[in-house]
Amino acid sequence: MEKTTLFDKIWDAHVVKSVPAGPDVFFIDKHFIHEVTSPVAFLNLEKRGIGVKYPHRTIATPDHNVPTVDQDQTIKDKLSRMQVEKLRHNCAKYGIELHDLGSAHHGIVHVIGPELGVTQPGMTIVCGDSHTSTHGAFGAIAFGIGTSEVEMVLATQCIMQSKPKKMRISVEGELGNGVTSKDIILYIISKISAAGATGYFVEYAGSAIRSLSMEARMTICNMSIEMGARGGLIAPDETTFEFLKGKQYAPRGEEW
Template sequence: MENKTLFDKIWDAHVVKSIPNGPDVFFIDKHFIHEVTSPVAFLGLESRGVPVLYPEKTIATPDHNVPTIDQDKTIKDKLSRMQVERLRENCQKYGIDLHDLGSDHHGIVHVIGPELGITQPGMTIVCGDSHTSTHGAFGTIAFGIGTSEVEMVFATQCIMQVKPKKMRITVDGELGKGVTSKDIILYIISKISASGGTGYFLEYAGSAIRNLSMEARMTICNMSIEMGARGGLIAPDETTFEYLKGKQYCPKGEDWDKAVAYWKTLKTDDGATFDLEYSYDAADIEPMITYGTNPGMGIKVRDMIPTTEGMEGSEKKSYLKSLEYMGFQPGEAMKGKKVDYVFVGSCTNGRIEDIRSVANFVKGKQKADNITAWIVPGSREVEKQAIEEGLVAILEEAGFKLRQPGCSACLAMNDDKIPSGKYAVSTSNRNFEGRQGPGSRTLLASPLTVAAVAITGTIADPRDVFEN
């Protein structure tokens, strides 16, 4: 009997048909949609007179364009308003479950899927959003698709996909003080580069990964795409089952026992082979921060920006262009640089654990005067928990501004933009030119590092700030 990887087991179970020397026809268990990539796909269905084949397998929520203040009022931006209205109309027309603005379970699509228990081990999940890889934390094959593919899934519940190569990334050992899952993934991307995972689906393994909470695992899988990978996944275990038990969409009673029995088989067999493997020591990982214009341009907060030594030609030119945009110089220290904004939120770090960690660290302290601090919960459920646990009161007392759920300042598709030339230390996933607004300068970091920056007003190591 062939030894299979976790990825192989899930993939092979979902292949409807293999095309010789071509892609597989691949069945999709759950299809998440939002207001940005679905309208054109729905228009395609209408023009061909084709229905949504399995509306019950599709779940919708508006998140990218929505405002994060006054959500009970009419959306001011015309395009955003139109897209949200179209989502409502299309969900009603085709019988799709919509978690709308103001509803109890509204939020970022990759936050509400897990918290409702829609995301379950062994599934295949797609969404017209690159960070669909988040759901891989549960032992799923989850990846982003384009608008034409959204239409294909609507019509057939299948997609055409060439099976990716397989990579395993093992992180063993114990994490040091102040080091989080966000630091793990920024560290890995800094080692592999922003394109090092291209053509691969990743499996994260090792004791440091197994010891993470589900929310921390989601952060890691979320950023798989930032090294060019198709997606990333982690084998389900007792931590996964405990997180899912009792959630709204999860099996109950005997069905739960049967589901868990199957989920326990979802792991890589001993002796299964990967096309590429990397191993890292958790002890070498420290609080990280990016300094450039892709997520691979990251260093330990205490380190210096790399020099151009050994770089030549286009590589050197591109590197210097990136630093020029950021207003940095090769060989400079990152610590101590002045910052204007901090943002805690997004599908990467907008969950309750993230907000708890920031609140715990800033309790009794005050943000620096030069800092504008935004906290944006990833869902209504997270917002509710943050209020009930007293976290919002702590954060507001420290000078943070709590906004309503949505993608917010992760991307410049809504009103929460960073002004041109300003620096933002962000818990989101991308730091490309203009990602958080035209001319904005983004530095990616963990919620703990963001909390340290907010208190000091400069780039800081959380281990220094919060030991005092």
Template sequence: MSKKVKTLFDKIYDKHVVESRDASPDVFYIDRHFIHEVTSPQAFDGLRKKGLTVARPKQTIATADHNVPTLNQHLPIKEMLSRIQVETLTQNCKEFGIDLYGLGHENQGIVHVIGPELGITQPGMTIVCGDSHTSTHGAFGSIAFGIGTSEVEQVLATQCVLQSKPKTMKIEINGALSEGVLSKDIILYIISKISAAGATGYFVEYCGTAISSLSMEARMTICNMSIEMGARGGLIAPDEITFEYLKGRSFAPKGEDWDKKMAYWSTLFSDPGASFDKVINFDAADIEPMITYGTNPGMGIGISHAIPTDDGTGEIDKAMSYMNLSSGENLEGQQIDYVFIGSCTNSRIEDLRLVADFVKDKRKADNVEVWIVPGSKKVEAQAIEEGLDQIFLKAGFELRQPGCSACLAMNEDKVPAGKYCVSTSNRNFEGRQGPGSRTFLASPLTAAAAAVTGKITDVRKLLKNTTYAV
């Protein structure tokens, strides 16, 4: 008896198709739905106008993250529009019976940090959120992708979206990472090679020894930025590292239910010989600490390389003018003004530990302001319990309260116009960190090195004989 050979993506996708008809997109079932204050109010409004209700309130989880201040969270939000948006979320959750981890709740945090850390995100699930970085959850071997507000409304009302099956891409990276190279460097490297549009229309599976050796936190960083190369999402087959991470978390299955889920989870891998629409291979040894120079995440280079020249499209020239940099220059030594360590890409406890370990007994440069924004209340509590807050304090780094913060600068955390920020976030678009701000995307280690020297720095030169886990 021969069974059809399938990719991991196909296995999960096919299991969630409620109805498939030739002329229409598939009716696609959603297991978990995360919502936040920015992309949900118009969806709830739509439900009210149409006289609809939330079909499965227990499958939707809400938190306030995009708009929240990162200082004095116990006080009312000062900025009126942000306050109204957060209050609207609270009212909507109450009216429709949805659990909310709002400001002050011990589970509050960035939606893509809390889902995994609470064990809500599980292998083989379908997960959506009105946020493009929903791809993060793919690290657990789930199909997770961002949707617009109209679709948020549809999921609330029916627990389904209409979906046309995307193409599949396999990105395989084998070999060992060099010292000072983290998972953030892997994904920035991949995007720099295939461009900010290189995976549009595809769902990506990451595999190879350089991926399977990564921790869950590091895998989340990779999947998080799948959208930055245009991919609908990215996923990694679950393994012992995944199961070990999940075990014992609040919403993870327990007892018999765990065994039942494990039976399903253990089927979640791409069958040998499964065919992908596109396959790309990389060698981990080729990757050095990465830094972006331009205004999309595909504009990245290894730290020892020079900024490339324009390819005739005018895109690099335009970016150079915005960044006030020049093609042919090396970025090492470039003076900076801010360092932001946070966002759904790099704000987990492992990221904070890595930074603390590096800055222990060091101090930030005088010309730099350093913000560390933990991804969740739990990450914040853990950091304090481990004494990381004291290390940051001594180093002159400011440990703030959880939220999306300077990744998209919807709250007060803005980089001023013309200033340079080395950021562990995911987007270096014009004005992303505040109108006129100039962003260099990098790993937490490269960001920490820049904080200490006040300049863009090749972290490997500061690492003498220290080994850092990825």
């Protein structure tokens, strides 16, 4: 029997149905959306008379086409303003949690999940953005999807997805002064090329990886895309749990 990795265990636990000689019907625990890839998905749901299956499993924030400063003022660019307004409208219509401009937890879509404790080990997470792989730092299977797939997840909480191949990259030893997680991932990319992990989900391991902070691990997983990978994953440990403890959406009491 083939040995199972952390990736295998999470993936297999979320397969609703396997299509013979085809993809898996794959359940998604958390779905992050923003103002760029969600409007057309919502429009298609409306055209088809379909609602959002599990609104509580989706979290929204506008982050791609929003100003860095003066966020309390009207967005000058017409298209950007329309996208943000559509996100607000759709979240209100379908009962989706929105962290809007000016709110306490507004931020980058890949960052608010970890900040709030929404991102947790063992989860499956998707977003209409390639760098969704960032969440893999917490021991989650996280990857970017396209607009039609955003629609699919909103409607069914599942996605049709073939299981990626697996790759393990171990980095051992102590980091020298001034060496950061970005140096690690850039070095890996320099060795295997910008297409070296195409079709793979990468599990990062080794003492150098274990020594990293959660923010540094997020950088590693975020940039997995830059070598063609479907996503990156780091096994959760005490560093992970300490980061999540006490976060707004983290488990408490017996659940913790």
